Every structure is written in C-alpha cells, then in structure tokens.
Amino acid sequence: MVSVNTLVALRQFYDTTRKGKLCIRRVRYTAIIGRSTKIMMGFAILLVFYMLGTVLHEGFGVPLPANVIGLILFTLSLFLKIVKVSWVEEASQFLIRHMLLLFAPIVAGTMVFFSLIGEQALTIVISLFMSTFGVLLFTGWTVKLMSGRKMKEGERRYDRSRA
Template sequence: MLGLVILLAFEAAGYAVRLLLHVPLPANVIGLILFTLALQFGLVRLAWVEAAAEFLVKHLMLFFAPVIVGTMAFWPYLKTQLLTAALSLTLSAFVVLLVTGKAMQLIGRRSRGEEREHKHEL
C-alpha cells in the first residue's frame, strides 16, 4: 500500500509542478521524471514501490481498455480515415528513426573527435 501511495504522490507532484510552473509537458511525465530522480538520489527506495509497480504492470491491459472501447465506438469515422492515419503513423515513425539515427551519428563523430584530441594531448 505504501508503494502505491508513493507512486500516486509523485503523479500529484507532477500535476502541481505543471500547474505552478506552466511546464509544457504532461503532468504524468513530470511526475515520472521526479520519481526517477528520487530513485537516483536515494530519496525513494526501490523496495518501497516494487510490489505496487509489479501489480500495476501485471494489470496494464486494464489501463488500455478505455482506448480500445473508444476505438470501437469511433470505428465508423476511423475507418474512413484509416489510410491517412496509417500513412501518417508510418511516415512519422520513419522520420523519427531517421532524425534519431542522424543525431546519434553526429554525437558519435563528436565523441570520437574528442577522444582523438585527448589522445594527442597525452
């Protein structure tokens, strides 16, 4: 029970941060970032939340039920836009992969360049 309270407290903290600071991120993402930082700095121990997290992950499909029901309810509209949606999803996934790959290549080149400069100094 303590683990669930801790997880919900971080979600609430995310909402509070979003409202107070007007951060342009979803509140649950802010809460997750705060929770990750708390785990990293030892403010929260994994043992405290592990059982609650395992329970939530085990029953994760229940959280997707509203999305599935909504898809079924709006299927007549979605059916008319299926090709557009599929094309958009495929194209956007490809663009994300391309940009990520190029960014990693750039980071890799810079990292290797810095290593070469460091070797020359020795």
C-alpha cells in the same frame, strides 16, 4: 512465493511450539499481510507523486501534463535517493504484470471514434509511416555522426603512437 527468511522463521516457529501447524498458518498470513502492506505503500508513494504533479499543473499552470510532471518528480527523487527503489518495486511489478487490463478502457474508447478513424485511415497510415521513416533516418544519421567522431579520434591516437 515464500522467501528464505520466511522459511527459516517458519521452521524456528514450528520447532519452538507444540501446535506447529496452527502457528505456521499464522506466520504465513503475517508474511502475506506484510507483502500486501508493502505493495499498498508503493501505490501510495506513486499516487503522492501523481498528486504533486496535478497540484503543480493546476496551481502553477506548468505546460506539461500532470502525470509527466509527477513522473519527473518521482525520477528525481529516485536519483536523489529520497525514495528507495525497494519501497515501490513490488507495486511497480504488480502494475507491469496487469498492464493489459489498464489499457482495456483506452481500446474500448477508441471504438467510439471508429467511424472518424475510418474516414481518416489513409492520413493516419501515411503519418505513421512517415514518422517511422523519419525516426529511422534521424537515428541512423546520429549513429553515423557519433561513430565517425569516435573513429577519427581513434585514428588520431593511432597516428600519434606511430609517429
């Protein structure tokens, strides 16, 4: 997909040269190389945060997985505006588009433990239903508690204005 700025640059380049087609091809390749560089820079930034998480996990013995530590550091750097979203946006969009390929090794790895999963199938299914039901209950009680507080505050304001 070509941006408007690229199209304007192509038109200006075509108008100012006599060998228009050859120059247009060069500008298109430059636009593609610029996009590739931006994606690779985004990957490098994400990889640096992952490596920082690994160093903190291994060096200081932080009791969190290295990728979670890296994600926390990355989120903090985004909130503190150390890293701009535009720097990693294209790389993250690329990862999201190809996420299914990233999960293929995990799915293939579970086939190794297929017999163990078959033996424990009833336990796994029961724990899935219990945990889902627990989350639904907790969420419902939290919403009920929070909406009850808001309604009581609203009723108080209404009662004060009437009196």
